[in-house]
Amino acid sequence: MPVFTRSVAVALCGLTAGPAAGAAGAETVAAWEEGAQLSFADAARHFARLGDSREARFGRAVMLVNAQPKTLANVAEGRALFLALRRERADDEPGIGALYYLARIAQFHEARPDLAAARTSFATLVAEHGDHFYGQLARFKLATLALYDAADTRPPAERLAAAEALGEPLHHPGIKRDFHLLAAEAHLRFHLSVEHALRHFLAAESGRAPVRDVVRAALFLQIGECARELGRHGLARRFYERFLAEFPRDARGATVRARLAGLPREVAP
Amino acid sequence: MNPGRLLRGCALGLLVGCFGFGAFRLLHRHQREHDPNRVTVRFAHWQLEAGVAEGFDRIARDYERRHPHVRIEQLRIPERVFAQWATTQLIGGTAPDLIELGFNIDTLLKARHFEPISRFIDAPNPYNAGTPLAGQPWRNTFVDGLDSGFDEKLGDYYGIPSFFATIRVYCNRNLLREITGGEQLPGSYDELLALCEKTRAFAARTGRALVPIAASRDNAPYLLDELFAAQSQKLVHAFSPLRKLLPSQDGFFSGYLAGEWNFDTPAIRSGLTLMREVGQYLQPGFLQLRREDAMFHFCQGKALLVAAGSWEATGLRTQARFPLGVFRLPVPGPDHPRYGTHTWGRPAESGGRTAESGGRRTTGPFGLYQGSKHPDVALDFLRFLSSQRAHQAFIDRSGWLPVVVGVEPPESMRDFAPDPEGALGGLSLRWGAEILRITENNWHLLFAPHGGVEAFVAEVAPRYREAMAADMRRRDRRSFQQLMLGDSSLEAVRQLAARQPDDPGQQFKLEALLQTQNERDVYYYYMNHRLADIARTNPETTR
Structure with a gap:
């Protein structure tokens, strides 16, 4: 665990609780820190030493499924811990989280992925805890599966309509942003609707969630390009100019300047 | 005295002398490191090019003058052993305080042995006080906004870059004058070809061992890939529907499996023809040679041109006994009679931000070792190293391109500055490991005097599909693995962020990881x- 981070964690826990609780809290933070630094086996062992609390068991299960060496026994133990957490209580943080990770185990960690089981768990999360972080994330994962499940042979427009219906009620800023990017790019990948793609790109851009530089630069261009194709020159101009202002050294600048020069001036009505 | 005994005596004396000297050095270093009044910070890198050590040394001594209780030690590790050396030091717990990231220092090693620096980069760099960068967040003082220091898988910043790089063609001006009677560097593709032809004729006429272009397997791609990529511009952008104005590698290469392009596609033929045309002027046997061989050949005056990075400039100026000319590789433009159809012309060069737009040209990032005994001092030295004044001093000494905003490259490096004017980039044929293997094993067919495009295609095309499918499967496994691991680390960061809701660093990391993980889900399922879909329509393609 990074020395700086550990000191900060210990200090935070010590300040916000009594000495005993502070020490236990610091150890929990230390275990999560190990997980954040990809030391999953260490984190799983660390959580095991922290006793029988729900958070400790939840943390251990989350880390076990990725602990190296990866074994089916570890995955099975992780699944058993999640199931036990659900049985004891299904509506607190570890209980709700456990259902999300049971779905992810079915999706990725079993010897044979079971997408039907994953979908069922995600759907339960959406129905019972739709506003919770995991419920929101489950909605996004369901939308992704609706769109890109390799076994689904429905026409792209049908799959995209299903994904959009799933994603529209999202309100977590970061997950909503990612859903709009998913939908916009699907419209373009399947050559469905540039107009709808633009609507989604604009929604992703105007949301409250921060966007990484690389994604923001692309987003400005995607909006500019879609708007230009649709003849919305004022909008295209605005986003091309934002791109040039924010990313002046980007190699696409010359092309964007040429695009700008080629846009007809919109005359005010 | 018996000569045998004398010799043995001398050998023993030499051995004792060496041992004594070694012991003294070790003791001296031990004393220095354990001097209670002095802190030693060590930094390691593999940049052995001329001028770099002097540049770093100058910064180190400046820092020591400001902080007399600190001693800065520079460790120069040869490139060939750096990966093994760094891994051993990190695992053994004996690594220096700052290490140049790269080679095999991957995400896992970074996560376990390096300190994330995200929480420091939004504060101003105090060493920029009194400069136009005063008060600016540290991250914004770099031309790439510190993109190059960010690890997407960990959602954290780990490195502070130290230089910028471009690729240029170097020219021996003395030879140029001898061959052409003038000083004019080639400004177009046809002028480049004409110059190469003149060089060849000059060599034949004078009997001198001279080739137009020195090359090796390391630096020939600087020329050949760029030529091919320019020919692929229009084609690859047709496989990039997302309108990011970037070529999509996955879209393009999966398009091959879908039968949407092949080796008969005119742009591909044209790119290969262009590569062969220029390949004829490269040093014979270049596919077997390494970088040093090509540079040596050029420095000996046995080649008129060589393509190399800006980082070689100072070394070449020191070693070559002739004046150097420098120019960007001219590629055929859209008005070229033979190659104009498929190209938009020479691509623009990225000047930094963003990472996707033209490759990561900011490089040489230093990471902070978690086990550092003096992390605060090491970090402070990193701030000093990347401050505007210190970086200017480093650039002046090393002759490299600057990575800090407002730092001017030396006059001699003006021609190396990134050229922002130009078209969107294309792609070369280099991709996954299998494709790389079958293309690299057969390049000789393209460049051999009796070979050519047909010979190369006849050998590569039948095996390309299988290689592509293997590479796709490998990518699929890798993205699957990253997806699995991403869940556990995202959960950990989410738990930490919930405990520190007012820490912008933790919140940023959570957002970055959430976005990355959602992108991975989408990418994995989309590619599958x-x-x-391709397998349904072309069953033989994805075996």
């Missing part, structure tokens, strides 16, 4: 869907 695309490949399943």
Whole structure:
């Protein structure tokens, strides 16, 4: 665990609780820190030493499924811990989280992925805890599966309509942003609707969630390009100019300047 | 005295002398490191090019003058052993305080042995006080906004870059004058070809061992890939529907499996023809040679041109006994009679931000070792190293391109500055490990005097599909693995962020990881869907 981070964690826990609780809290933070630094086996062992609390068991299960060496026994133990957490209580943080990770185990960690089981768990999360972080994330994962499940042979427009219906009620800023990017790019990948793609790109851009530089630069261009194709020159101009202002050294600048020069001036009505 | 005994005595004396000297050095270093009044910070890198050590040394001594209780030690590790050396030091717990990231220092090693620096980069760099960068967040003082220091898988910043790089063609001006009677560097593709032809004729006429272009397997791609990529511009952008104005590698290469392009596609033929045309002027046997061989050949005056990075400039100026000319590789433009159809012309060069737009040209990032005994001092030295004044001093000494905003490259490096004017980039044929293997094993067919495009295609095309499918499967496994691991680390960061709701660093990391993980989900399922779709319509393609 990074020395700086550990000191900060210990200090935070010590300040916000009594000495005993502070020490236990610091150890929990230390275990999560190990997980954040990809030391999953260490984190799983660390959580095991922290006793029988729900958070400790939840943390251990989350880390076990990725602990190296990866074994089916570890995955099975992780699944058993999640199931036990659900049985004891299904509506607190570890209980709700456990259902999300049971779905992810079915999706990725079993010897044979079971997408039907994953979908069922995600759907339960959406129905019972739709506003919770995991419920929101489950909605996004369901939308992704609706769109890109390799076994689904429905026409792209049908799959995209299903994904959009799933994603529209999202309100977590970061997950909503990612859903709009998913939908916009699907419209373009399947050559469905540039107009709808633009609507989604604009929604992703105007949301409250921060966007990484690389994604923001692309987003400005995607909006500019879609708007230009649709003849919305004022909008295209605005986003091309934002791109040039924010990313002046980007190699696409010359092309964007040429695009700008080629846009007809919109005359005010 | 018996000569045998004398010799043995001398050998023993020498051995004792060496041992004594070694012991003294070790003791001296030990004393220095354990001097209670002095802190030693060590930094390691593999940049052995001329001028770099002097540049770093100058910064180190400046820092020591400001902080007399600190001693800065520079460790120069040869490139060939750096990966093994760094891994051993990190695992053994004996690594220096700052290490140049790269080679095999991957995400896992970074996560376990390096300190994330995200929480420091939004504060101003105090060493920029009194400069136009005063008060600016540290991250914004770099031309790439510190993109190059960010690790997407960990959602954290780990490195502070130290230089910028471009690729240029170097020219021996003395030879140029001898061959052409003038000083004019080639400004177009046809002028480049004409110059190469003149060089060849000059060599034949004078009997001198001279080739137009020195090359090796390391630096020939600087020329050949760029030529091919320019010919692929229009084609690859047709496989990039997302309108990011970037070529999509996955879209383009999966398009091959879908039968949407092949080796008969005119742009591909044209790119290969262009590569062969220029390949004829490269040093014979270049596919077997390494970088040093090509540079040596050029420095000996046995080649008129060589393509190399800006980082070689100072070394070449020191070693070559002739004046150097420098120019960007001219590629055929859209008005070229033979190659104009498929190209938009020479691509623009990225000047930094963003990472996707033209490759990561900011490089040489230093990471902070978690086990550092003096992390605060090491970090402070990193701030000093990347401050505007210190970086200017480093650039002046090393002759490299600057990575800090407002730092001017030396006059001699003006021609190396990134050229922002130009078209969107294309792609070369280099991709996954299998494709790389079958193309690299057969390049000789393209460049051999009796070979050519047909010979190369006849050998590569039948095996390309299988290689592509293997590479796709490998990518699929890798993205699957990253997806699995991403869940556990995202959960950990989410738990930490919930405990520190007011820490912008933790919140940023959570957002970055959430976005990355959602992108991975989408990418994984999209690629699987695309490949399943291809398999349905072309069953033989994705075996």
